[in-house]
Amino acid sequence: MRRAERLFRLINEMRTRGISRANELARHLEVSVSTIYRDIAHLQASGLPIEGEAGVGYLLRPGFDLPNVTFTYDQIDALAVGLSFVERTGDPVLAAAAREARAKIQASLPQPEERKLSDAPFYNIQNRNGATPDMALLREAIRKREVVEIAYKNGAGKQSDRRVRPLVIWNLTDGWMFSAWCELRQDFRTFRFDRITSLTLTGEEFVQDEATGLSAFMEMERCESREH
Structure with a gap:
């Protein structure tokens, strides 16, 4: 190094x-x-x-900021992989943000004509089960820690109404999902976006405590992964 x-x-x-x-x-x-x-x-x-x-x-001491620095070739490749993935999520807001981020990073490189992010040989071609319009609302709810109300159909087609505290969004082979604390079940639950029939922001803020927050959910996921 x-x-x-x-x-x-x-x-x-x-x-x-x-x-x-x-x-x-x-x-x-x-x-x-x-x-x-x-x-x-x-x-x-x-x-x-x-x-x-x-x-x-x-x-x-707080308040110290690093000046702009150059990226290594590996770091540029890592950025290219991430940006390519985000552009293919199907979420138009995130896709536009990824393109803007690429332009900003490209402009900050010391020799932008020689090291172009757009030329990095990494692409994401998966485009099935893309993001739904609800994802933008979910991202906002996670950012604001806001309770949402959803109408949700399970695998058998039975619908239920839920109030949930969204914590994290996943992209899996089967499509986009999000995990939340479900006030109805008083437990963590994971929901598929393609089974949501309606989603509404309530404007009610929630607190991520030790039992119902993201850290507790991720610890549960780690424990289950070790057991399997």
Whole structure:
């Protein structure tokens, strides 16, 4: 790893950790503790607002922003894969956002004529079971933590009315789905978008607590995956 890239990753890691110990940073970056000491000393000498000392820990004071940086070829490929996927979701809002993001990233590259995101050899061609108009509403509800009301048909065609707290959207082989805390069942449930006959935002905000929030749902998913 080049030193410039290591310093960039070190700063990003310190921004997310709060107080950071040198041995933890060394393990994350796969370098020696002495290398971390030298890097932090270099950053402090360069004017970065890093407080602390060896043996105690370091803290990067809030409010520091990194300047624009270049992307490696692997990072450009990763962006190309993600943007290509988003453009093929069937959600016109997300597709437009992906195209705009590609243009912004492309313009920020130091030599945009030589490293084009649009030329990266990765494409997503799956276009069956695309996003429905309800997905935009669900994304808004997840962002605002807003309860939604849905009319939903199960596999047998029986319809029920639900009030749910949406947590996460999935794209699987069978199509688009979302998982939520269902107030009717008092449990987590996953719903297929193609079985929703109506969806309405209620304007009621919910709180993601330890029992009904996204972290609890993901932990349940991890436990079930280990059992299988």
